[in-house]
Amino acid sequence: MPKRVGIEVSLAASEAACAVDSDVIAAYPITPQTHIVEHLSELVADGKLDAEFIPVESEHSAMSVCIGSSAVGARTFTASSAQGLALMHEILFIAPALRTPIVMAVVNRAMSGPISIWNDHSDIMAERDVGWIQTFAENGQEVFDLIIHAFRVAEDPKVLLPVMVNLDGFTLSHVIEPIEMLNAREVRRYIKPYKPQMVLDPKHPVTMGAVGVPEVYTEAKQQIESVLRASKKVVVSAWKEFARLYGRTYRPIETYRTKGAEVVLMTMGSVSETAMTAVDKMRDKEIAVGLMRFRLWRPFPLEEFRRAVKGVKVLAVLDRAISYGAQGGPVFMEVRSALYGQAGQPNISGFVAGLGGRDITTDMFEEMVKKAIRYAKKGKGPTYELIGVREK
Amino acid sequence: MIEIRVHGRGGQGAVTSTELIALAAINEGKYAQAFPSFGPERRGAPVMAFVRISDAPIRTRERVYNPDIVVVLDPTILKIVDVTAGLKKNGMVILNTSKDEKEVRKAFGIKAKMAVVDATDIAMKHLGRPITNTTMLGALIKTTGIVDIKSMERPLKGRFGRIAEININAMQQAYKQTQ
Numbered sequence: 001m002p003k004r005v006g007i008e009v010s011l012a013a014s015e016a017a018c019a020v021d022s023d024v025i026a027a028y029p030i031t032p033q034t035h036i037v038e039h040l041s042e043l044v045a046d047g048k049l050d051a052e053f054i055p056v057e058s059e060h061s062a063m064s065v066c067i068g069s070s071a072v073g074a075r076t077f078t079a080s081s082a083q084g085l086a087l088m089h090e091i092l093f094i095a096p097a098l099r100t101p102i103v104m105a106v107v108n109r110a111m112s113g114p115i116s117i118w119n120d121h122s123d124i125m126a127e128r129d130v131g132w133i134q135t136f137a138e139n140g141q142e143v144f145d146l147i148i149h150a151f152r153v154a155e156d157p158k159v160l161l162p163v164m165v166n167l168d169g170f171t172l173s174h175v176i177e178p179i180e181m182l183n184a185r186e187v188r189r190y191i192k193p194y195k196p197q198m199v200l201d202p203k204h205p206v207t208m209g210a211v212g213v214p215e216v217y218t219e220a221k222q223q224i225e226s227v228l229r230a231s232k233k234v235v236v237s238a239w240k241e242f243a244r245l246y247g248r249t250y251r252p253i254e255t256y257r258t259k260g261a262e263v264v265l266m267t268m269g270s271v272s273e274t275a276m277t278a279v280d281k282m283r284d285k286e287i288a289v290g291l292m293r294f295r296l297w298r299p300f301p302l303e304e305f306r307r308a309v310k311g312v313k314v315l316a317v318l319d320r321a322i323s324y325g326a327q328g329g330p331v332f333m334e335v336r337s338a339l340y341g342q343a344g345q346p347n348i349s350g351f352v353a354g355l356g357g358r359d360i361t362t363d364m365f366e367e368m369v370k371k372a373i374r375y376a377k378k379g380k381g382p383t384y385e386l387i388g389v390r391e392k
Numbered sequence: 393m394i395e396i397r398v399h400g401r402g403g404q405g406a407v408t409s410t411e412l413i414a415l416a417a418i419n420e421g422k423y424a425q426a427f428p429s430f431g432p433e434r435r436g437a438p439v440m441a442f443v444r445i446s447d448a449p450i451r452t453r454e455r456v457y458n459p460d461i462v463v464v465l466d467p468t469i470l471k472i473v474d475v476t477a478g479l480k481k482n483g484m485v486i487l488n489t490s491k492d493e494k495e496v497r498k499a500f501g502i503k504a505k506m507a508v509v510d511a512t513d514i515a516m517k518h519l520g521r522p523i524t525n526t527t528m529l530g531a532l533i534k535t536t537g538i539v540d541i542k543s544m545e546r547p548l549k550g551r552f553g554r555i556a557e558i559n560i561n562a563m564q565q566a567y568k569q570t571q
Contacts, residue, residue, distance in 0.1 A: 004418070005418070006414055006415040006417075006418035006424065008411075032430075117432070118430060168453075170427075171427075171453050172453070174427060174430060175425050175426065176414045176415065176424070176426040177414070177423075177424065177425050177450075178418045178423060270453045273450075273451040273452055273453050274454050276451045277452045357430065359454060359455050360453075361454050361457075362452070362454065
């Protein structure tokens with residue numbers, strides 16, 4: 001029987017990496033990811049996890065070590081946040097190209113300028129195009145479950161791609177809440193020993209990471225793109241198998257009270273829970289509003305999204321990051337693009353809120369919904385707008 | 393759902409106290425969230441920590457703006473922080489103070505329901521240090537019954553190991569003395 005315990009969400013993330021019996025952990029501590037790495041180093045030091053814990057001098061090195069260890073066939077886990085994730089940036093592109101199924105917890109934090117240790121999604125949105133599968137958790141249970149799911153997907157021979165599991169810094173990572181923890185024995189029903197297709201081995205030399213001259217570079221990119229797109233099937237079937245074994249169901253697009261909804265809020269991450277409460281409050285006031293969340297962000301679940309949005313008249317999309325000088329936040333732009341030219345496409349309004357740890361309240365969600373309805377009725381509104389900006 | 397805000401100073405264990413309450417509630421089969429006011433911790437500066445407890449899953453990540461209960465670990469906080477800010481109607485303030493209720497009400501103009509206990513005195517007797525976070529748990533449980541006092545023992549033992557017992561004793565004495 002899974003054990004229901006009160007635990008800090010960061011520690012539950014480490015326990016998930018432990019339950020799948022990770023072989024190598026290479027990470028550099030950075031707020032608010034620190035507790036994950038600290039706890040993993042404890043688990044290794046205490047002999048509870050038989051893994052190499054490789055301390056490194058930077059995140060750039062951490063990701064380089066992860067790629068190396070994954071290339072020799074070791075199950076590899078790491079975690080980072082914000083500036084740390086950004087320091088990994090150039091190496092992140094290489095992991096999918098080498099088909100190294102690394103799993104990384106990204107504890108979402110604002111990018112500096114001004115310096116901020118608090119939560120938003122500017123770190124992950126800057127890594128949107130690096131070729132990793134990307135999922136988002138809303139609560140501690142999902143963090144635990146999605147990390148385990150990530151290993152199953154990453155190591156599937158049809159996938160062999162790295163996966164980032166996103167969780168909001170502080171507002172989720174530092175909360176103590178009840179989580180049903182699966183132990184290593186229970187997880188073994190779902191996660192089998194990793195069987196790499198090709199490894200770096202001096203006895204059987206292969207080249208990984210060779211130069212891609214113009215004659216092959218395009219084809220190499222095309223292969224990453226097609227395998228990332230095709231990974232959606234495995235992502236979904238692995239969630240189905242998870243539900244069959246452990247009873248908790250996950251989908252690429254999650255919906256809440258969308259039946260009969262004319263207006264739908266779109267969110268990602270832990271504010272989705274606040275949004276559910278906001279939806280309940282608005283439904284009590286007879287506003288026909290529902291909620292949709294991206295659980296899977298890469299590959300973008302286009303068909304699922306279009307299906308879920310059918311019949312919706314107004315969409316209010318929340319971004320937790322600014323895309324300077326663009327037409328709106330990154331989520332808004334993708335949503336609008338996904339619906340462009342579709343028959344009966346809804347009126348879409350973009351909102352940016354919760355930057356650098358600014359709290360997102362149920363009142364803010366109500367403001368977004370009301371504004372989206374007003375702009376739809378008028379037939380025009382701002383391209384996108386920042387919510388909760390202080391005027392003085 | 394019950395929402396609690398704990399006021400203290402950095403280093404006084406406000407965050408720990410909220411964690412312990414949440415763990416006790418979760419062990420009782422309830423749902424709970426404990427979280428600090430996020431940021432760099434500074435020893436001695438006023439800090440807040442929060443707990444939500446509910447019989448149903450908790451679906452919000454907002455900060456606690458309108459607590460049902462406010463716990464004040466350090467009496468000197470009253471001079472610099474309005475501890476009743478946002479307190480719900482019929483909300484309650486639980487104070488560590490050596491003064492009696494009337495005196496505190498007069499000095500700080502607090503009109504809300506109130507319970508007082510000299511937690512610093514109790515903590516000095518049992519722990520030999522003016523750290524009141526575990527002592528104040530006794531006062532909280534006595535006045536609100538939010539968890540069973542026995543449910544606190546396991547989290548306290550998990551957190552404090554061999555010094556758990558003196559903390560449990562301090563909590564129990566506050567439970568008896570809170571008015």
